[in-house]
Amino acid sequence: MNRNKRHISSNPDNGDFFDKVTIPYQKNKEEVWAALSSRLEEPYKPKTIHLFSYRPAMAIAAALLALVALFSVMRFYTTNITCPAGQHLTVSLPDGSSVEMNAGSVLKYRPFWWWASRDLRFEGEGFFKVQKGSAFRVRSCRGQTTVLGTTFNIFSRDETYKVTCFTGKVKVTSKTKEEVILGPGYSAQVIESGKIIVRKEKMPEATVSWMDNMFNFTAAPLAEVMKEVERQYGVTISMEPGLIFYYTGFFSKEKPVEEVLSIICKPFGITYVKTADGSYKIISNP
Numbered sequence: 001m002n003r004n005k006r007h008i009s010s011n012p013d014n015g016d017f018f019d020k021v022t023i024p025y026q027k028n029k030e031e032v033w034a035a036l037s038s039r040l041e042e043p044y045k046p047k048t049i050h051l052f053s054y055r056p057a058m059a060i061a062a063a064l065l066a067l068v069a070l071f072s073v074m075r076f077y078t079t080n081i082t083c084p085a086g087q088h089l090t091v092s093l094p095d096g097s098s099v100e101m102n103a104g105s106v107l108k109y110r111p112f113w114w115w116a117s118r119d120l121r122f123e124g125e126g127f128f129k130v131q132k133g134s135a136f137r138v139r140s141c142r143g144q145t146t147v148l149g150t151t152f153n154i155f156s157r158d159e160t161y162k163v164t165c166f167t168g169k170v171k172v173t174s175k176t177k178e179e180v181i182l183g184p185g186y187s188a189q190v191i192e193s194g195k196i197i198v199r200k201e202k203m204p205e206a207t208v209s210w211m212d213n214m215f216n217f218t219a220a221p222l223a224e225v226m227k228e229v230e231r232q233y234g235v236t237i238s239m240e241p242g243l244i245f246y247y248t249g250f251f252s253k254e255k256p257v258e259e260v261l262s263i264i265c266k267p268f269g270i271t272y273v274k275t276a277d278g279s280y281k282i283i284s285n286p
Contacts, residue, residue, distance in 0.1 A: 081107045083124070086234030088211070093120075097136065100127045102210050104157075104231035125155045127208050130168075143190045146171040152182075153207050157227075161190040164207045172196060206250075213253040215260070219246045225264060226282065233257040236279035243270060243282060 083089040083101040091099045091107060094114040099107060105124020110117075118136040130136045132149030142161035145154060150168025155161070163172050165182040173179045176194030185204050189197045201207065209216040215232075217225055222245040226237045232253055245268045251260070261272045261280060272280050 077110060077112055078108055079111050083107075084234070085231050088213075093118075095133060096131045098129045100211055102126060102231070103234075122154060123156050125153070125157065125210065127151070127153045127211055142175060144173045146173070155207075159192060163188050164201060164204055166204060166208075209250070214250065215253060216250050218248050220248070221245075222247055222264075222268070222282075229257065229260060229264070233260075237261075237272075237282065238279065239282045240284060243268075243284070245270075 081089070081091055081101070083103055083105045085103050087103055089101045089105075091101060093099070093109065094111055095118060097118075099122070101107060102125035105122070105126055107120060107122050107126070109120035118134055119139070120137070121139050123140055128138065128147075129151050130147050130149055134148075136147050136149075138145045138154060140154065140156035140161055142156065142159070143163075145152065145163050147168060147170045150170055151166040152168075152170050153164045153166070155163075163170060163182065164187040165184055167184055170182050171179060172182060172188040172190070174190045174194040174196055178194055178196050180188050180196050180198055182188055182198070185201055187199050187201050187204075187207070189199070191197060206216045206218075215228070217228075222243060223239060225247045226239060229235070230237050235257055247264060247267070249263065251263055253260075255263075257280075258272075258274075261282075265271050265282065269285055270282060271285055272282050274280055
């Protein structure tokens with residue numbers, strides 16, 4: 001028996017209630033089927049899910065890498081200039097400063113970073129003309145020279161580091177951090193211990209006589225004199241052991257190398273011979 005009929009039979013008054021109830025859904029099966037068919041015939045529209053795109057991130061990363069590469073080139077790219085034996089060379093720096101390099105000298109600086117740091121490395125001998133501006137630093141193996149705008153000469157060879165100031169002021173710093181400030185006409189020499197010896201030069205111009213192709217020596221060890229002749233003429237010179245002399249002299253580089261060797265050797269009673277390979281050897285007179 002139907003549940004509702006059981007409920008009506010048990011309670012006759014409920015019959016009126018169910019007779020009054022109307023079902024709101026009045027569609028027949030044809031109408032329902034037509035509605036379903038129309039829904040099935042509608043084209044399928046897939047949902048689009050937006051995932052994270054790597055393209056913008058890759059573009060940003062590429063731009064950052066390019067900036068890092070550009071910075072590295074600007075910061076670390078170095079210009080190396082070597083003045084060979086037998087020559088002098090004048091180098092113009094990015095700010096208009098200049099260096100006249102003596103034979104056998106080496107200069108290194110960073111041209112693209114010069115606007116941020118006027119800093120260079122130098123070994124050999126050179127005359128510097130520095131434009132006014134930020135600190136200008138010349139670093140060598142045995143010392144450092146710092147200026148703002150001046151002219152000065154640096155000699156940095158083997159164990160010798162000497163700075164002579166011509167105009168303005170320069171600060172010389174040794175590897176042991178000892179410092180001195182030089183005015184025009186004064187020189188500073190850094191010795192092996194790091195101590196700095198300051199002198200008043202009687203003839204400062206003699207320090208840069210090399211710029212006029214002149215040799216100028218004052219009580220210089222003969223071995224150092226021969227090294228300078230090697231650099232200026234691009235030759236090789238060896239010395240017989242035991243030739244310990246000190247030479248003072250002033251003469252032109254325009255002379256042939258063999259004439260120069262004769263000038264230097266004569267006061268000490270020694271001579272030179274030219275070997276089969278084109279080099280020279282300084283020996284005692286037979």
